[in-house]
Amino acid sequence: MTTVETTVREVQHFINGNYEASSDQQTFKVKNPATQEVIAVVAEATEQDVAKVCAAAREAFENGPWRTMTVAERCAKIRRMADIILERKEEIARLEALDVGKPYSHAFAAEVPRAAHNLKFFADFVEQQGGETYPMEDAYINYTRHEPVGVAGLITPWNAPFMLTTWKLGPCLAAGNTAIIKPAEMTPLSVSLLGEIAKQAGIPDGVVNIVHGKGSVVGTAITKNTDVDLISFTGSTATGKAIMRNGADTLKKFAFELGGKAANIIFEDADLDKAIPVSIQAAFLNSGQVCLAGSRILVQRSILDTFIEKYKAAAEALVVGDPQAAETKMGPLVSEEHFNKVKSYLEIAKEEGATLITGGGTPELASHLKEGYYLQPTVYLHEDPKARICQEEIFGPIVTIIPFDTEEEALRIANDTDYGLNGVIWTENLKRAHRISHGVRAGTIWVNCWFVRDLRAPFGGFKKSGIGREGGQHSLDFFTEAKNICIAL
Ligand code: NAD
Numbered sequence: 001m002t003t004v005e006t007t008v009r010e011v012q013h014f015i016n017g018n019y020e021a022s023s024d025q026q027t028f029k030v031k032n033p034a035t036q037e038v039i040a041v042v043a044e045a046t047e048q049d050v051a052k053v054c055a056a057a058r059e060a061f062e063n064g065p066w067r068t069m070t071v072a073e074r075c076a077k078i079r080r081m082a083d084i085i086l087e088r089k090e091e092i093a094r095l096e097a098l099d100v101g102k103p104y105s106h107a108f109a110a111e112v113p114r115a116a117h118n119l120k121f122f123a124d125f126v127e128q129q130g131g132e133t134y135p136m137e138d139a140y141i142n143y144t145r146h147e148p149v150g151v152a153g154l155i156t157p158w159n160a161p162f163m164l165t166t167w168k169l170g171p172c173l174a175a176g177n178t179a180i181i182k183p184a185e186m187t188p189l190s191v192s193l194l195g196e197i198a199k200q201a202g203i204p205d206g207v208v209n210i211v212h213g214k215g216s217v218v219g220t221a222i223t224k225n226t227d228v229d230l231i232s233f234t235g236s237t238a239t240g241k242a243i244m245r246n247g248a249d250t251l252k253k254f255a256f257e258l259g260g261k262a263a264n265i266i267f268e269d270a271d272l273d274k275a276i277p278v279s280i281q282a283a284f285l286n287s288g289q290v291c292l293a294g295s296r297i298l299v300q301r302s303i304l305d306t307f308i309e310k311y312k313a314a315a316e317a318l319v320v321g322d323p324q325a326a327e328t329k330m331g332p333l334v335s336e337e338h339f340n341k342v343k344s345y346l347e348i349a350k351e352e353g354a355t356l357i358t359g360g361g362t363p364e365l366a367s368h369l370k371e372g373y374y375l376q377p378t379v380y381l382h383e384d385p386k387a388r389i390c391q392e393e394i395f396g397p398i399v400t401i402i403p404f405d406t407e408e409e410a411l412r413i414a415n416d417t418d419y420g421l422n423g424v425i426w427t428e429n430l431k432r433a434h435r436i437s438h439g440v441r442a443g444t445i446w447v448n449c450w451f452v453r454d455l456r457a458p459f460g461g462f463k464k465s466g467i468g469r470e471g472g473q474h475s476l477d478f479f480t481e482a483k484n485i486c487i488a489l
Helices: 047-063 071-087 089-100 104-127 161-174 189-200 215-224 237-247 272-288 301-317 336-351 407-415 430-439 472-479
Strands: 009-011 013-015 018-020 027-031 038-043 133-136 140-148 151-155 178-182 208-210 230-234 253-257 263-266 296-300 355-358 378-381 398-404 422-426 444-447 480-488
Touching: 009 189, 013 047, 013 189, 038 089, 047 151, 047 178, 047 208, 047 215, 071 089, 071 104, 071 161, 071 189, 089 104, 089 161, 089 189, 104 161, 104 472, 151 161, 151 215, 161 178, 161 189, 161 230, 161 472, 178 215, 189 208, 215 237, 230 237, 230 472, 237 253, 263 272, 263 407, 272 301, 272 398, 272 422, 296 301, 296 407, 301 355, 301 378, 301 398, 336 398, 398 407, 407 430, 422 430, 430 444, 472 480
Parallel strands: 009 038, 151 178, 151 230, 178 208, 230 253, 263 296, 263 422, 296 398, 378 398, 422 444
Antiparallel strands: 013 018, 013 208, 027 038, 133 140, 140 480, 355 378
16 A cells, blocks of 8 residues: 555645635544545635735736736746646646545556646747738728737636646636646645746736635625626536626626536447447446546447446446555545435435446445445446436545437436537448537547547536537636727728
């Protein structure tokens, strides 16, 4: 077993270039979900603290050097942040494994490097931006500038805290905005480091700020604050609705990346040697706590028995254990509350008459993990796509196999959901791949793969999975205001 030192960390807000406690000294505790040990005591902001951080970000935007420095200088500092992240890769990945409970190996190999890449990518991307020009005969010429919007509230969830925060911070900073980061209260450890990393990279005080606390208090206060111009939010659909309501009076700009319930469609001509391992990843990566999880596995009936046999064996082979251990493929769920919510679907599945293929219990665990929030990789078979386990985002290691006979039926089931974040299609038939890709109403379709990301490509949801798109130009459009300048010649 690999261990991290178990001192209880103190986590503070990062305001105007300094770490500080809450004005009333209030704190809350964060636990390691693998053991229930307390691992951090975190400053819990009051509304006054939020007002202070928003004012600092406003002041830095209006009167600081950030938005007026050369693009080259700004982007060099952002790239320096990316370099520091890579230099501290192991430490950040250890922290991510500690409070999220995700396997260290995945955080180290995939998420922390991606976080660095998020920053570097947008620094490079902004440096290459041009503008539009529209000459009007010989009388006038129009040209465009893309200017920062102002102060951005970046509100992020607990499932991939560091990667998802940098995915917003990159375009936000590169465009010249200042930021208030509000990490999820259960997982503040890695994101909290972004303050010192920004400072070390030479980012001026007040440009990157971090504030901790409950979403209902701190998130709401940021959303209502008049110093904040836009909110980039990733989280649940229910919170997205609350943010939209709370931001209405101050007429903020919103970008929402919300929940999902993706169909992973396996046609009878699929290459199962590829489809099975990737579909296992799509179901159980980060204990299924992934918005893009392929949690509805639609399988053509002619290959149903073969698929179930192979999928069951692969699910049972997953190594569930200590997130810090190199061999672990799946850790615990993030918190007791979430664990109980996910487990409630075991009862719901029973009541709904689903057939349990595998899982549903507590995995075999080493003694130090006995108090952890662990659930076995769990697979159901259900004929009714309207069942709650087929409709609701469980956000845990529970997937349902739903049989279908025809392409039309697969498409109907795939689209029979309130969500539309992504879809996955397995077939060796090129025409069918295109047909189904066009038919599934979701923002990203992966054919014979999953979670492959080009940062230039649009990312976001149809229906209740989001509003707007992130990625390349789409992120920049959100974090900038286009200005047209018309000059008489
Ligand atoms: P959540 O909505 O409970 O919390 C997300 C963030 O919002 C947290 O920082 C929280 O403190 C804050 N928050 C809560 N209430 C708030 C309020 N009233 N005003 C402002 N902020 C508030 O989501 P979660 O449980 O942390 O994350 C899981 C959800 O996130 C899932 O639905 C998942 O699908 C979604 N998600 C989506 C994507 C995507 O890219 N579409 C990526 C990851 C996660």
